[in-house]
Amino acid sequence: MPLFTILTLFPDAVESYLGVGMLGIARSRRLVETRVVDFRDFARDRHRTVDDRPFGGGPGMVLKPEPVVEAVEWVESRYGPHRKFATCPAGVRLDQPLVESLAQCERTMLLCGRYEGFDERVFEALDITPLSLGDFVLAGGELAALCAVEAVARLVPGVLGDERSAVHESFTPAAAGGLDHPHYTRPRTYRGREVPEVLLGGDHAAIESWRARVARERTRARRPDLLGQDPSRSNH
Numbered sequence: 331m332p333l334f335t336i337l338t339l340f341p342d343a344v345e346s347y348l349g350v351g352m353l354g355i356a357r358s359r360r361l362v363e364t365r366v367v368d369f370r371d372f373a374r375d376r377h378r379t380v381d382d383r384p385f386g387g388g389p390g391m392v393l394k395p396e397p398v399v400e401a402v403e404w405v406e407s408r409y410g411p412h413r414k415f416a417t418c419p420a421g422v423r424l425d426q427p428l429v430e431s432l433a434q435c436e437r438t439m440l441l442c443g444r445y446e447g448f449d450e451r452v453f454e455a456l457d458i459t460p461l462s463l464g465d466f467v468l469a470g471g472e473l474a475a476l477c478a479v480e481a482v483a484r485l486v487p488g489v490l491g492d493e494r495s496a497v498h499e500s501f502t503p504a505a506a507g508g509l510d511h512p513h514y515t516r517p518r519t520y521r522g523r524e525v526p527e528v529l530l531g532g533d534h535a536a537i538e539s540w541r542a543r544v545a546r547e548r549t550r551a552r553r554p555d556l557l558g559q560d561p562s563r564s565n566h
Contacts, residue, residue, distance in 0.1 A: 332435065332486060333363045334479045337401050338442040338472055339380065341366045347476050356489045357358065364479070372397040381445055387543060391447035398452045402422040405439065412439035415456040415478070416448060417471025421460030422485060424478055426502065432478070440478055442471035508549030508556050511541035 338344050344366050347416060348357065356362045381391040400489045406412060415421070427507045432438055440489070441448070441458065450460065463474045476522040483489055515526045549556055 331360060331363050332433075332482070333365065333409060333412075333437045335365045335367065335376070335405055335409065335437070335439045336442065336472075336475050336479070337367045337369055337398070337405070338470075338475070339438065339444055340370055340442075340470070340472055341368045344442075344472055344476065347446075348479070352489065353480060353483055355392045356483055356486065359488070361486055361488050362483050365405070365409070367401055369393070369397045369401055372400045388446075392446050393444060393452070395449040395451045395455065398448060399455050402439065402441070402456055404478070406552065408438055412437040414439045414441070414453070414456060415461040416441040416458045417443045417462070417474040418447060418460035419462055419465075419467050421462035424461055424481070426481075429478070429481045430485065432482045438478075440471075440475035442475050444470045482541060484551065506546075509545060509547040509553055511548070529552055 336344050339431045348354065348364050348366070353362070353364075357364060369380050373379050379394070382395050383393045384390070402414065413432065415438070417440065440461070442453075451461070461474065461478065463477060467472065514529060518525050518530070526540070528536050531537075
């Protein structure tokens with residue numbers, strides 16, 4: 331059972347999301363384990379101070395190294411070594427290959443940044459990889475951490491109701507690294523818009539051919555940057 335440990339200043343907010351939907355069910359069925367740790371529990375003063383003004387001046391506050399490093403060390407002393415990430419705009423991009431790599435990890439830790447980020451010595455003292463959702467800035471790293479946990483948990487056997495859901499979707503090898511095809515359900519007609527006829531005929535070969543074609547067209551129109559990412563397709 332994989333363990334996801336999230337270090338944050340807002341444990342209640344994180345716990346509330348982990349307890350609902352797919353993640354809540356996965357936890358109750360003991361398919362995944364989560365632990366949420368509050369940085370403030372490792373502060374060194376009675377005010378539980380975890381941030382301070384930056385040396386050199388400038389706006390905002392910076393997360394102090396002591397509570398962060400000591401929180402990480404406390405977690406690993408009790409639950410074992412983790413693969414560690416800290417949410418940061420300067421980090422590596424969270425993408426499907428990284429998600430698939432994390433799905434093979436026994437223990438993953440996610441440190442949620444706040445304010446102007448972590449004191450740089452946190453990264454120097456610990457083997458931590460900065461992690462980013464994309465080229466934008468959030469108020470904190472909790473949403474990024476939860477995105478990572480949910481994306482990885484979906485790949486744990488038994489978490490999804492149908493294992494094919496994690497195979498036939500965007501960015502996976504089944505989608506040739508591109509986007510998924512469109513999906514339709516009842517009613518057959520909605521506000522004059524019809525479900526494509528090929529999906530109604532029961533010809534599975536024709537359906538798969540149609541899905542592959544429209545997925546390529548959708549990728550070309552919406553995410554042309556994904557085309558050609560796989561070197562094995564570069565000569566085709």
